[in-house]
Amino acid sequence: xxxxxxxxxxxxxxxxxxxxxxxxxxxxxxxxxxxxxxxxxxxxxxxxxxxxxxxxxxxxxxxxxxxxxxxxxxxxxxxxxxxxxxxxxxxxxxxxxxxxxxxxxxxxxxxxxxxxxxxxxxxxxxxxxxxxxxxxxxxxxxxxxxxxxxxxxxxxxxxxxxxxxxxxxxxxxxxxxxxxxxxxxxxxxxxxxxxxxxxxxxxxxxxxxxxxxxx
Amino acid sequence: xxxxxxxxxxxxxxxxxxxxxxxxxxxxxxxxxxxxxxxxxxxxxxxxxxxxxxxxxxxxxxxxxxxxxxxxxxxxxxxxxxxxxxxxxxxxxxxxxxxxxxxxxxxxxxxxxxxxxxxxxxxxxxxxxxxxxxxxxxxxxxxx
Numbered sequence: 001x002x003x004x005x006x007x008x009x010x011x012x013x014x015x016x017x018x019x020x021x022x023x024x025x026x027x028x029x030x031x032x033x034x035x036x037x038x039x040x041x042x043x044x045x046x047x048x049x050x051x052x053x054x055x056x057x058x059x060x061x062x063x064x065x066x067x068x069x070x071x072x073x074x075x076x077x078x079x080x081x082x083x084x085x086x087x088x089x090x091x092x093x094x095x096x097x098x099x100x101x102x103x104x105x106x107x108x109x110x111x112x113x114x115x116x117x118x119x120x121x122x123x124x125x126x127x128x129x130x131x132x133x134x135x136x137x138x139x140x141x142x143x144x145x146x147x148x149x150x151x152x153x154x155x156x157x158x159x160x161x162x163x164x165x166x167x168x169x170x171x172x173x174x175x176x177x178x179x180x181x182x183x184x185x186x187x188x189x190x191x192x193x194x195x196x197x198x199x200x201x202x203x204x205x206x207x208x209x210x211x212x213x214x215x
Numbered sequence: 216x217x218x219x220x221x222x223x224x225x226x227x228x229x230x231x232x233x234x235x236x237x238x239x240x241x242x243x244x245x246x247x248x249x250x251x252x253x254x255x256x257x258x259x260x261x262x263x264x265x266x267x268x269x270x271x272x273x274x275x276x277x278x279x280x281x282x283x284x285x286x287x288x289x290x291x292x293x294x295x296x297x298x299x300x301x302x303x304x305x306x307x308x309x310x311x312x313x314x315x316x317x318x319x320x321x322x323x324x325x326x327x328x329x330x331x332x333x334x335x336x337x338x339x340x341x342x343x344x345x346x347x348x349x350x351x352x353x354x355x356x357x358x359x
Binding site: 016018022024029030031032033038044046056059061063072073074075076081082083085086092095097098102103106107110113138144145146147148156172174176186187189 | 265266267291294295296297298299300301302303304305321322323324326327328329330331332359
């Protein structure tokens, strides 16, 4: 799927929009140094400028709240990066996009370590394209306590849906079960990928980053 | 020899008591020094599991000292491909008085990045003895 998703991505601007929802006992995913919370409901618009060798040479990633307020912006170009919330600047190497699967390939690698199995089902997507759903289920040998829940988790499941024609990840959910039999959908991700020119906002952030780095 | 025994005792204590089953050591960073003439050790570690990352902070001394702990501790999931943070939690500091060690840990579910994630544990430890007060900085990360 990853090979299919990335094979034609050359000399283009790639726009990935991720809508993420976290359900935990905490109000957010932490408070950034500028006092802004990383929200449980967030929309991440990431723009990658990919050159003719498939390398990302510029990127702008904007995290917003569900009502459109900007949380943080990460920008990279010309070998340096800048984060608006931490005001960090530093080196940023060009890299190749290996997959558009929200790191699901890494989730699969853990299967081998833990001896879990993946269940694969053919599905039809809302846009009528053929899709495939992959479900990884794990029952813990020892119940797990995390900072995210007051309850102890006994089982976890990852459900990922891919568009078979493009190879793109469409959605990814992670569910935890607890000792009392209840369950929570820890994270829900919906992803849309388009190839389109950058917006004025994106170009403005690239210029702002250059000003911040040259300070 | 005293230092070696001290280090072995630290390692055995940490491994035996706190690390959840099935988690392998991923990354660790250490600092050694002295405060008021007493040997001290500051350490941070990051471990990865299938759905969680586990990080701990340890401050140790070869004998009882006045203050032992940390002044701040930041744990965060960083997305290198987008230069953004998916998770950020800064603990404001804690310590024990007249003790030989301090330990704390956090087990956190992965938030996930578009691309690889880098799991950071960083911040200043806190040691005081014999009229001297030091705050050594130690950081480590692992990525998946």
